Amino acid sequence: MAHADKARQGIALFGAQGQLGRALAQVLAGLGPVHTLSHADCDIGDETAVHAAVRRLRPGVIVNAAAYTAVDKAEAERDTALRINAYGPGYLADAALSVGAWLVHYSTDYVFDGTAGRPYREDDLTAPLNVYGESKRLGEEAVLARPLTAFVLRTAWLYDREGRNFLTTVRRLAANGPLRIVCDQYGSPTPVTVLAQTTRAILVHPRAADCAGLYHAACDGATSWHGFAEAIVRSFGLAVAVLPITTADYPTAAHRPAYSVLDGARLKEHLGITLPSWDQALADLFMERP
Ligand SMILES: NC(=O)C1=CN([C@@H]2O[C@H](COP(=O)(O)OP(=O)(O)OC[C@H]3O[C@@H](n4cnc5c(N)ncnc54)[C@H](O)[C@@H]3O)[C@@H](O)[C@H]2O)C=CC1
Incomplete structure (x- = not known):
């Protein structure tokens, strides 16, 4: 079956109300129902x-944007994180196989421990530091172990102009003084x-069917949370100081990698x-909606 026909047959979008799910619902709309x-x-x-x-839906493509994403809470809710992030993707993969869907x-990026010292490639050793990362790694493995056309996209530090994420949190807290x-x-x-x-570009790619597998799909380059916050503050034109602190100054339930930059070379090479x-x-986002 030609690549575009899979999406035309219908896309079942799980997790449609999450921040990525909402964007996918808009961007994939032209491809099919x-x-x-x-x-x-x-x-x-x-x-x-x-x-x-x-x-019931018999889609040509299943897109799974559903996940347990509370990184710190997952430390105390391991079973729930595993149920949703490790077993759920396996059920979706089996269901996709049963109807011939992609x-x-x-x-x-939290499948890595952050010690590489250079951007991570897809075949680098995973060694999650927290329960969330462990549950997501099991989910990847469950999908990739099944003989189906699957694209597993590792991404990082997702945000949007709306909803609950780092950008909107910085904007909200900036009203209370220095960050x-x-x-x-x-x-x-x-x-x-x-x-x-x-995701859309992958689904419409003429060679997509031959290029299934694991890909790193995050923006190019890297910054710290502090650097990102400074850029957000500048983008909103806010007059607030952004002070650097260390991980040790801000203890959290879950350990996080110090450097989890993803190398996007494979996605470029294959597709x-x-x-x-x-x-x-970030600049483009503010160009779209100043
Ligand atoms: N938010 C981030 O910074 C990053 C997210 N990711 C991954 O990207 C994907 C999308 O994440 P976001 O949109 O940010 O997450 P989100 O938390 O905004 O959305 C997740 C959605 O999944 C739904 N959900 C939770 N449990 C469910 C269940 N048992 N059955 C069905 N739906 C359920 C929630 O109701 C929510 O609508 C996830 O796979 C996440 O692990 C990867 C790296 C960074």
């Missing part, structure tokens, strides 16, 4: 519910719109797709 499923419509940790939803699934932000964790902030457009630099992507 998009069936949006929220947590209330289908719990991806419920194998029977997943199979029933997929049997599967797009998202994973995280204290961690300066010794490095990553690549990625707007959800950029990741949604990347010719590149993502913009993180600062260009």
Whole structure:
């Protein structure tokens, strides 16, 4: 079947009400009918519910934007994180196999321990530092172990102009005076719109069917949370100081990698797709809606 026909047959979008899910619903709309499923419509940790939803919709493509994303809370809720992030993707992969659908699934830079000292490639050793990362790694493995056309996209530091994320939090807290932000964790902030457009570019690519697998899909370049906060403050034109603090000054339940930058060379090599630099992507977001 030709590549574009898979999406034309219908896209079942799980996690449609999350920040990435909302962007995907908009960006994928032109490709074919998009069936949006929220947590209330289908719990991806419920194998029977997943199979029933997929049997009913018979999509050509399943896109899974549903996940347990509370990184710190996951330390105390391991079973729930595993149910949703490790077993859920396996159920979706089995359901995709049963109807011949492709599967797009998202994973995280937090599968790495942050000690590489250079951007991580897809075949670098994973060694998650926290339960969330561990649960996401198991989810990737569950999808990639099944013999189906699956794209597992590891992404990082997602944000949007709306909803609850780092950008909106910085904007809100800036009203209360100087911000204290961690300066010794490095990553690549990625707007959800950029990741949604990347997903679309993969699905319409003429060679997509031959290029299934694991890809790093985050914006190019890197910054610290402190550097990102400074850029956000500048973008909003806010007059507030952003003070650097260390990870040790801001203890959290979950340990996080110090350097989880993702190398996007494989996506470029196999599919010719590149993502913009993180600062260009932030600027673009403000160009769209000053
Ligand atoms: N937010 C970030 O910074 C990063 C996110 N990711 C990954 O990107 C993907 C999208 O993340 P976001 O949109 O930021 O997350 P989000 O937390 O905004 O959205 C997740 C959605 O999943 C839904 N959900 C939770 N449990 C569910 C269940 N059992 N069944 C069905 N739906 C359920 C939630 O209701 C929510 O709408 C996830 O796979 C996440 O692990 C990867 C790296 C960084």
